[in-house]
Amino acid sequence: MANDSQKQQVLVLIDGHALIYRAFHAFQDLTTPDGTPVSAVYGFCRILLTVIKELDPQYILVTFDHAKPTFRHAEYLGYKANREEMPAELPPQIEKIKEVVTAFNIPQFELPGYEADDLIGTIVRQVEMRPVGSQPDVRTIIVTGDRDAFQLVSDRTHVWMPGRSKPVRTIDTEYDAAGVVKKMGVRPDQIVDLKALMGDASDNIPGIVGIGEKTAVKLLQEFGTLENIYKTIQEQNLMIGSSTHPILKGSLLKKLAEGHEDALLSQRLAKIDQESPITLELEQCRLAAYRKEDVLKIFEELGFKSLLHSLPADEFEQAVQGALF
Structure with a gap:
């Protein structure tokens, strides 16, 4: 029987800002009992828990857009100039989302001058350039709401798009190359x-x-x-x-x-920049023990009772389950 290092492992790359905006609009007007807006935080956490359960990754990381303009803005002043200013209630929610990600011990990548999908593209390239036979054997799943990521799809890299209302994994939300052709009419490249x-x-x-x-x-x-x-x-x-x-x-x-x-x-x-100045350290992205008490504290503070049952077992609970079963 092959050991874990010989089995194909799953690396999940989450486009943080793409999911934040999707969650913000999907659960608009959601607030805590004291009126604090939490739609983006709730939606992001819901998607994150679904990803951990359904995709069962061994490795995971989250990328975020940086506040500073990118090289695209420098080349074309009109880039994203049609977008409305970020709603005032969103920045505090982004910081709270980063708190949640930190409590899950999930690495975060953010770099001035680059967008979240540039960082994802760079990591995809680094994974796909690993020598044949490298262990662990890794396939990558990009979690995003942005079709720009379709250009990164290959035999070893898929795109997973959560639904707008319920992020439940269905046959048409994970895109391989054939799925991109069916959806867009053209190949990923x-x-x-x-x-x-x-x-x-x-x-x-x-x-x-x-x-x-x-x-x-x-x-x-x-x-x-x-x-x-x-x-x-x-x-x-x-x-x-x-x-x-x-x-x-x-x-x-x-x-x-x-x-x-x-x-x-x-x-x-x-074109997604696949040569941004970051380096993937795969083992640092391993999904392992997380600070469940910290996550519980945040969820209870925000009134996310419906998400509590979806939290994965922590290290102690896993040990108990292993001993019993």
Whole structure:
């Protein structure tokens, strides 16, 4: 029988801010008895407990966005400029969420100039670059509400998206490569180019004016990459008004020609940086003993009685269960 070090282990990477916003909107108006807003804290904790129970990870960590602007803001002032200012009741909840994560002894990553998914992308790359045969054998599950993470999906990395109302694991919430194709119409490695063509309204990434999702998907299904689209235009010397190409002609060719620079900019903005200056120390992320008394204190303080039964057994309880059963 293989020992634990020879079995495939699960590493869960949680995009903290993506889940915080999802939880904040899903459980809006939830407060403690004294009126303190706790929707984001409650939703995040609920998802975290579901992840621990359902995904049964051996390793886990949480990444957070940093308050300082990123390299994307430096390149494009309009990046995320359409977003409303963070609600005043959210920052205190983020700090409380970090308290909960600390009480669970889960490592937290946050870095000036980078977004949470850049840190996740870097860790995914480091895991996938481990030599074949390395022990433990690890597969990665990214927990997020952000489709940007689809670009990181591979044979060894999946994306798990909790439901908006009930974060219950169902067949269509964990995405492998085939799941991404079914959901988006393109492969994981084409997601960045999809956003380069159609843009992303949520991040204020411009894309090419006049090209929507349907057309962008069709172009990538036909040509494979953004580079190949423009390579075809150049090599076949396709001209606006005279092109007879079955796809690259008329108004579409005009949009592509006029939007080339915007497409390249959008491609850079949409691509997750997998080379941020962090290093994964896998054993430091092992899910082990946690400070249950601290978690209980926080949950009771916030009135999260419905979550108490979902708390995993602590080290003492596990030892007792092991002795009895």
